Amino acid sequence: MKISVIIPTYNESATILATLERVIGQTRRPDEVVVVDDSTDSTPQVVGKFSKQHKAVRLVRGARRGVSAAKNLGAREAKGGILVFLDADVLLDPRSLDLIEKKFRVPGVELVQWFNPPRPPKTFMEKCNYVRISHLSGRAAGDIMEVPHAYKRETFERLGGFNESLRYFEDRDMHDRIRHAGLQVHRIEAPAQHMEPTTRGGIKKPATRLRRPR
16 A cells, blocks of 8 residues: 655744654655645745655645645645645654554554644643634644544545635544544554644744635
């Protein structure tokens, strides 16, 4: 089974390199990494430089239509039968892709998630971000992450991909559709670490992606 890792990016120059290094350093290397970029900062230059050293990494320029559109574009560009969606500020456990591949070999498994261990906010900025996420989501922040991170391609296509009319919490919408379809999301015991924003600008950045391009 070929594994494609899809990473939508929007002004992620501070974190994308660490994320890519962790993906390439997996015990089961990805067959390809598709970075769909909508940035106005130096993110494409960082990814472009990294891709020259790692041929599995490919940069695709998006149309700045939001994260759902970026993810769907990445899925169309990807060649793998397993689609792994990864945020540009997440550090995967080195065993993640290996465990995902093994999980998909189990009959009946169509959707897989990794483990996002809850981490109580400590700094003032982390507490501000926690409050923001909880308010926007309308549910506990830990529940936001109870969604698939990896899909069999045919299952992703059957579900219709991500809703491009949504510019935030598209994962929650997907979670609701999966539950309505009666599908089960299977977990691998490999924790992923989210790189929490440490500045006010980092906390405000997701909101800037909500603005439609002029």
